[in-house]
Amino acid sequence: MYSGLKNRDFLTLAEFTKEELTVMLETAAHLKLRYKMGERAIPLLPGRHLAMIFEKPSTRTRVSFEAAIKELGGDAIVLHYGEMQLARGETIEDTARTLSRYVDGIMARVYEHYKLEKLAEYSTVPVINGLSDLHHPAQGLADVFTIVEKKGRDITRLKIVFVGDGGDNVAHSLMLAVGILGGKVTISAPKGYDPHPSVVKLFNETAARYGGSFEIERDPWKAVKDADVVYTDVWVSMGQEKEREKRVKDLEPYKVTSLLMKQAKQDAIFMHCLPAHRGEEVTDEVIDGKWSVVWDQAENRKHVQKAILALLIP
Known part of the structure; x- marks a missing residue:
């Protein structure tokens, strides 16, 4: 060892x-x-x-x-x-x-x-x-482990898209994990939901040296086009309950549906760290469907x- x-x-x-x-x-x-x-x-x-x-x-x-x-x-x-x-x-x-x-x-x-x-x-x-x-670094490491397991060892060749709240702790750790391994993450989020500045600073200081990068794409349909991996997380995390109504309204266009998944590659996978709020950030058809690897994840x-x-x- x-x-x-x-x-x-x-x-x-x-x-x-x-x-x-x-x-x-x-x-x-x-x-x-x-x-x-x-x-x-x-x-x-x-x-x-x-x-x-x-x-x-x-x-x-x-x-x-x-x-x-x-x-x-x-x-x-x-x-x-x-x-x-x-x-x-x-x-x-x-x-x-x-x-x-x-x-x-x-x-x-x-x-x-x-x-x-x-x-x-x-x-x-x-x-x-x-x-x-x-x-959420243990989750982030498990996420790249799952991506490599499902899509191959060279993460630099994959289009990985996180849809929803880009300031989410899971999105942050996914960015860092993929970036440090030399890959790129696309964050599709509305204005006001971008990655936290402290995490962007960490990313620029660490992942960038390995060729890692990330981008913001406001339009989820453009973001998911030809994606290998589509990832989402809950819109209202613990401690954000008072913001529920606003967050759900702002993030509604970023719900992962079967129509959105059909913009991705035919063999794309869907990921979610769980627990999922079914019908909110993702539909049953996606999380229980052919794209989903959430249980292996x-x-x-x-x-x-x-x-x-x-x-x-x-």
């Missing part, structure tokens, strides 16, 4: 080189193959403990990370934010210092990204981003996260 990533944090994909992301993807492919061949337990992390902090509710992140660490021979300790001393005023710094004495890694799913940065600053064990308002979260844990946790 490659040891060059031990004790590293996993907060954004911009912290890793193209070569390092390639190692993660190759490790995930190796672990998935062994799993499919019947090797349900691969004890790469025996006796290790992963603390999992949930400020936001979760289905896929919790189950996939918990299954991942257990299949590697370790164990997970689930910590709901409201049940922790954090909810009663303990600082993030003190929480990080304490947990570092008990566990070998910390995965946290939070509202604000700065909380992860603070955890990582004061933790002596790897901190892994299970989702924040700006980044969801499964790949576990295999990619096994690679992240195996490579980072000492």
Whole structure:
């Protein structure tokens, strides 16, 4: 097992080189193959403990990370934010210092990204981003793993289009993952829904050096024309409920329908990180149809996260 990533944090994909992301993807492919061949337990992390902090509710992140660490021979300790001393005023710094004495890694799913940065600053064990308002790197890595699995290893030859809210954390991590691997992402979003300036800055500082690029195309029909991959996500994320009416109105023209998918290549795939609001950002005909790879994509979260844990946790 490659040891060059031990004790590293996993907060954004911009912290890793193209070569390092390639190692993660190759490790995930190796672990998935062994799993499919019947090797349900691969004890790469025996006796290790992963603390999992949930400020936001979760289905896929919790189950996939918990299954991942257990299949590697370790164990997970689930910590709901409201049940922790954090909810009663303990600082993030003190929480990080304490947990570092008990566990070998910390995965946290939070509202604000700065909380992860603070955890990582004061933790002596790897901190892994299970989702924040700006980044969802484990999802982004699983997304490129799925794209390569379905469409071939050379991501630079593919037209990858994200339709919807370009300021979405999943869109951000997709941009960075594809860009660092040298590919291009088209973001099709209305004005006011472009990628966050801080993420654009990260992209320009990292992905651009590998030839990665992104573009904004307001017209979803033009954006999806001849696409290899069409990706969308929910329009109203947790914490944005008060903006629901405006967001749904603004993003309605960006709904992924079968008519929109027919603008893409005949063998195009449809992706969604889930959970989906069926009938809102995507129709049943698409998510359940011939284009959809969302269930394979969801499964790949576990295999990619096994690679992240195996490579980072000492």
